[in-house]
Amino acid sequence: MLWYGTWRVTHKLHSTLNIHFLIAGHTKFSPGCGSGLIKQAYKRTRVSILPDIAKVVENSSPKSRLNIPQLVGLEDGNL
Known part of the structure; x- marks a missing residue:
């Protein structure tokens, strides 16, 4: 990924490239729980x-x- 970003900058497809990394230990997506x-x-x-x-x-x-089900339809096609 870094090489691809460098390639895009050197070929003047972008003037700058910003790369952001998550802080170690904070990489989990909260709804994943x-x-x-x-x-x-x-x-x-x-x-x-x-x-x-x-x-x-x-x-x-x-x-x-935390988890609340929301049915939007039933097996018979009724809502």
Whole structure:
């Protein structure tokens, strides 16, 4: 990536190049915590229909209410 940026500057496609790095230890995406909880709950739950998935999401973080399911449709096509 650094070489490509240097190439673009030397070929006058850009006049400058700014590169930003995250601080060590702060590279996690905060919503990733919620999806990790869903993944853990999904692995230990039997799911066969869409409302089952919604229940997994709802129960994945019961105390903090971090994950709140929002169904936008059902299997039969109704909203």
